[in-house]
Amino acid sequence: MATDAIASLYETLQRDEATLLQNWVDTQVNASTYRPDRTSRQELIEHSRRFLTLMRDAVRSGEQDIMSPAWAGVRQMLDDFSVARAHQGFSPSETAMFIFSLKQPLFDRLQGALGGVEALNRLWPMNLLLDRLGLYTTEVFQRGREHVIIRQQQELMELSTPVVTLWDGVLALPLIGTLDSVRTQGVMENLLQRIVESGSSIAIIDITGVPTVDTVTAQHLLKTIAAARLMGADCIVSGIRPQIAQTIVHLGVELGTVITKATLADAFAIALKRLGLAVQKPNAPRRRDEESRDARSAGERGEG
Amino acid sequence: MERIPILKMGEYLLVTIQVDMHDRLAMSLQDDLTSRIVSAHAKGVLIDISALEMVDSFIGRMFGDIAAMSRVLDAETVVVGMRPAVAITLVELGLSLPGVRTALNIERGMDLLRGLLDARGRDDAGSA
Numbered sequence: 001m002a003t004d005a006i007a008s009l010y011e012t013l014q015r016d017e018a019t020l021l022q023n024w025v026d027t028q029v030n031a032s033t034y035r036p037d038r039t040s041r042q043e044l045i046e047h048s049r050r051f052l053t054l055m056r057d058a059v060r061s062g063e064q065d066i067m068s069p070a071w072a073g074v075r076q077m078l079d080d081f082s083v084a085r086a087h088q089g090f091s092p093s094e095t096a097m098f099i100f101s102l103k104q105p106l107f108d109r110l111q112g113a114l115g116g117v118e119a120l121n122r123l124w125p126m127n128l129l130l131d132r133l134g135l136y137t138t139e140v141f142q143r144g145r146e147h148v149i150i151r152q153q154q155e156l157m158e159l160s161t162p163v164v165t166l167w168d169g170v171l172a173l174p175l176i177g178t179l180d181s182v183r184t185q186g187v188m189e190n191l192l193q194r195i196v197e198s199g200s201s202i203a204i205i206d207i208t209g210v211p212t213v214d215t216v217t218a219q220h221l222l223k224t225i226a227a228a229r230l231m232g233a234d235c236i237v238s239g240i241r242p243q244i245a246q247t248i249v250h251l252g253v254e255l256g257t258v259i260t261k262a263t264l265a266d267a268f269a270i271a272l273k274r275l276g277l278a279v280q281k282p283n284a285p286r287r288r289d290e291e292s293r294d295a296r297s298a299g300e301r302g303e304g
Numbered sequence: 305m306e307r308i309p310i311l312k313m314g315e316y317l318l319v320t321i322q323v324d325m326h327d328r329l330a331m332s333l334q335d336d337l338t339s340r341i342v343s344a345h346a347k348g349v350l351i352d353i354s355a356l357e358m359v360d361s362f363i364g365r366m367f368g369d370i371a372a373m374s375r376v377l378d379a380e381t382v383v384v385g386m387r388p389a390v391a392i393t394l395v396e397l398g399l400s401l402p403g404v405r406t407a408l409n410i411e412r413g414m415d416l417l418r419g420l421l422d423a424r425g426r427d428d429a430g431s432a
Contacts, residue, residue, distance in 0.1 A: 192388030199408055226400035227391040232384060232407035 176209030208239030354385030
């Protein structure tokens with residue numbers, strides 16, 4: 001029976017290809033899942049024609065298993081098609097509808113040719129075949145999506161842990177995004193490695209880009225600071241927003257002896273002072289004494 | 305039995321750990337160092353662990369103990385050259401060694417020791 005169905009499928013594809021293609025494209029365009037903004041009718045016709053041709057070749061072999069070598073051409077075409085659609089931002093059902101919308105025109109045609117019970121008998125295996133092809137499309141679509149997600153994760157990972165040198169002996173670590181255990185581990189290793197390489201004695205951890213600080217995040221931060229201190233480098237935490245300061249106190253997180261500053265600029269000023277450096281205007285030598293006095297008194301206030 | 309050499313440089317003692325530490329070696333280092341601080345009237349101890357690749361909680365605690373003992377004997381201790389992996393391990397073990405002073409390398413450690421002793425000298429002079 002299944003063989004009969006495949007044979008009549010081949011026959012239909014062979015005989016009525018032009019009309020079938022016409023009806024199929026119409027069905028796709030009239031379906032609620034049609035996205036004229038993402039794909040043109042011309043493109044749709046192109047894809048549909050290629051699919052029908054490849055499917056006819058596959059069906060001619062009499063093979064019903066879509067994972068068999070005879071169906072390699074169809075699978076390849078669906079792979080490319082689904083991945084392309086995943087990248088274009090189609091939904092899984094919109095992608096699978098490409099196959100499922102073939103059912104109606106195909107079954108209509110069969111019904112017309114055979115009529116009644118005979119057609120019904122042959123419809124079932126064909127239905128199964130098209131379902132499998134549709135599911136295959138969804139599967140590939142999902143894989144395409146996952147691929148995109150994994151790549152983005154890796155890119156985020158690489159983007160998210162840069163260690164920059166602000167000055168000879170001063171490193172900065174601008175943290176952006178949520179700090180989880182995996183990321184913190186990467187951040188920690190990266191920072192410590194750079195401390196050794198550059199011989200920096202001060203590292204500024206800027207958390208302006210960290211949306212929320214909970215106890216776990218704070219714990220991770222403290223661990224990083226403790227490890228840096230063990231190696232002989234001091235850490236300054238900067239970029240603490242008012243809400244974060246409130247959260248830290250409400251959560252009862254004990255920051256201990258960690259130096260915290262509201263902005264990266266404040267932290268950098270402290271770092272320069274520790275290194276015995278000062279920033280001044282080149283053509284204002286008279287201001288120099290005043291500034292260093294200001295810095296000193298500001299420092300005393302800050303330390304006290 | 306192998307021992308870790310303790311070198312005297314002026315009023316400082318220099319300890320360079322070049323081998324993997326085991327517990328008995330750590331204990332003997334503690335003994336040797338405390339007696340050397342007393343006999344040499346040392347004011348500062350510099351422990352270089354840049355060659356140390358592995359630590360456990362016992363060795364980690366030993367650094368804290370040595371620093372505390374030295375302080376009792378009126379000498380400052382600075383641990384220098386800790387590797388990133390060792391630092392991470394100690395923190396994960398919960399040993400952040402709050403009482404131990406650290407520096408990136410011998411040079412910085414020596415500067416730190418001198419600074420500490422100078423500050424102390426000034427304090428003594430001020431209170432006297």
